[in-house]
Amino acid sequence: MSAKQGSKRSNQVGFEASSSSSQIPAPFTKAPTSLVPFLQQCDPAQVYLTHIDRHPPDYKRQIFLIPVILNGSIAVLLAWRIYAALPTYWAIVQTLLGYPSATTVDPKTTTRRQQILILLRRVLMFFFDFLLFRFVGPWPLTFFLEQPSNPVVWRWNIGFVQEEVVVRVSRNWNASDLMQGIKQGDDSPFFKTRILPAIEKQFMRSKTGYLMMDKSWDLDFQLMLDAHTLVRRKEVKINDLDKLVLVHQDGVGWLAWQWETENDVIEDRRKRVVAFKDKLTGMGKESLFFKWMEIVESERDADGSFTIEAQQKVVKRVQAAFESEGIDFEELSRTIGGLEELPAKQAAE
Numbered sequence: 001m002s003a004k005q006g007s008k009r010s011n012q013v014g015f016e017a018s019s020s021s022s023q024i025p026a027p028f029t030k031a032p033t034s035l036v037p038f039l040q041q042c043d044p045a046q047v048y049l050t051h052i053d054r055h056p057p058d059y060k061r062q063i064f065l066i067p068v069i070l071n072g073s074i075a076v077l078l079a080w081r082i083y084a085a086l087p088t089y090w091a092i093v094q095t096l097l098g099y100p101s102a103t104t105v106d107p108k109t110t111t112r113r114q115q116i117l118i119l120l121r122r123v124l125m126f127f128f129d130f131l132l133f134r135f136v137g138p139w140p141l142t143f144f145l146e147q148p149s150n151p152v153v154w155r156w157n158i159g160f161v162q163e164e165v166v167v168r169v170s171r172n173w174n175a176s177d178l179m180q181g182i183k184q185g186d187d188s189p190f191f192k193t194r195i196l197p198a199i200e201k202q203f204m205r206s207k208t209g210y211l212m213m214d215k216s217w218d219l220d221f222q223l224m225l226d227a228h229t230l231v232r233r234k235e236v237k238i239n240d241l242d243k244l245v246l247v248h249q250d251g252v253g254w255l256a257w258q259w260e261t262e263n264d265v266i267e268d269r270r271k272r273v274v275a276f277k278d279k280l281t282g283m284g285k286e287s288l289f290f291k292w293m294e295i296v297e298s299e300r301d302a303d304g305s306f307t308i309e310a311q312q313k314v315v316k317r318v319q320a321a322f323e324s325e326g327i328d329f330e331e332l333s334r335t336i337g338g339l340e341e342l343p344a345k346q347a348a349e
Contacts, residue, residue: 025185028255031246035256037235041226044248047170047178049198049217050227050241053209056311057160063208064155067143075140078133085129092122149222151210158228165227165241166209168198168217179249195245199259201268275336283327291321 024030031039042048053060091101105118144152158164177190185191194216197203213219230236245257280289295317299310322329 024249024252024255025179025187027186027257028245028247028249029257030252031254031256032240034240035236035246035254037230038227038241039246039254041223042246042248042254043169044254045174045176047173047175047195048220048223048244048246049168049195050244050246051166051204051209052238052242053164053166054162055208057162058312060164060208060210061160064151064160064210067151067210071140071143074136075144078137078140081129081132085125088125149225151219151221154221154225157225163238164209165224165231165238166212167220167223167227168212169220169223170194171214171216171218173216175247175249178247199243199245272336276333279332279336285325285327288322288325288327292318295321 088103091103094101095104105115107115110118143150173190173194178184178188178195181188183189198212198217209219227236227241231238243258243260245259246254248254276292277286277289280286295314299314299317319329322332
């Protein structure tokens with residue numbers, strides 16, 4: 001439940017190619033100079049995925065509350081175990097030092113069977129405590145106390161906002177696996193088995209940034225804090241960090257690949273709107289499609305965007321309209337890949 005922190009950062013970004021013969025493997029290109037302040041904080045040995053998490057703040061808060069409760073409960077359990085077991089361990093230490101204590105076993109007044117049972121109980125106690133503190137204990141420690149940053153520090157500093165920079169860093173593999181050898185870039189098996197599954201559309205739409213840690217990717221909480229600091233200082237534009245794979249290649253410098261352009265996003269939204277309309281038409285509920293468009297458009301701001309309150313109001317109104325017709329809007333939306341941020345105007349085009 002922790003992210004890899006404290007990796008050594010390199011200030012040698014290395015954007016200039018040292019050799020004209022250096023070839024950049026597809027699909028990467030030279031990273032734009034606008035990212036220099038951000039890339040100066042990155043480790044050239046690692047591979048990074050960055051994107052903007054635009055899930056509603058309330059949803060992010062609900063998701064984050066789960067690990068807070070879990071790790072808080074584990075911390076209380078560990079503290080109670082230390083409090084309860086410490087007198088017993090101290091008494092055992094006294095016995096080992098030759099002083100009589102409550103744990104001292106007198107061979108003259110106990111049977112062999114009793115001695116064996118006492119030994120087994122203590123071995124089991126040692127084994128249980130070892131497992132508890134070796135494998136469960138690190139969870140709350142890394143969640144609350146890991147340095148230079150951790151999930152709690154990250155949330156404390158940026159809160160729950162509409163647009164959050166999410167930075168994933170490679171775990172148990174690195175840039176050399178992707179950019180060295182005969183097969184590099186999208187020819188590398190690491191590209192197909194590590195990167196592509198991590199940027200799959202449904203995966204990206206369904207999970208907040210905090211839920212994207214797995215066996216191949218960690219979250220770099222310190223780098224996410226750095227990214228927001230750079231955005232506040234206007235040294236980096238937040239949209240410049242959206243949907244990027246970043247990797248350093250020796251002799252070339254930092255490379256980037258934007259896996260989804262704005263045109264891709266627009267086309268994907270258009271297809272989902274059409275699929276939504278076709279789904280309702282097939283159910284004989286085409287009027288609900290136009291009702292959905294009406295509700296969405298009525299809650300838009302003048303510039304075509306939504307406030308958080310407007311988004312929440314749209315959800316409630318749409319759900320009520322669909323429920324009156326006996327249709328579960330969330331389930332229907334899920335079948336076509338989600339309807340978040342879909343402009344209803346595109347449906348009429």
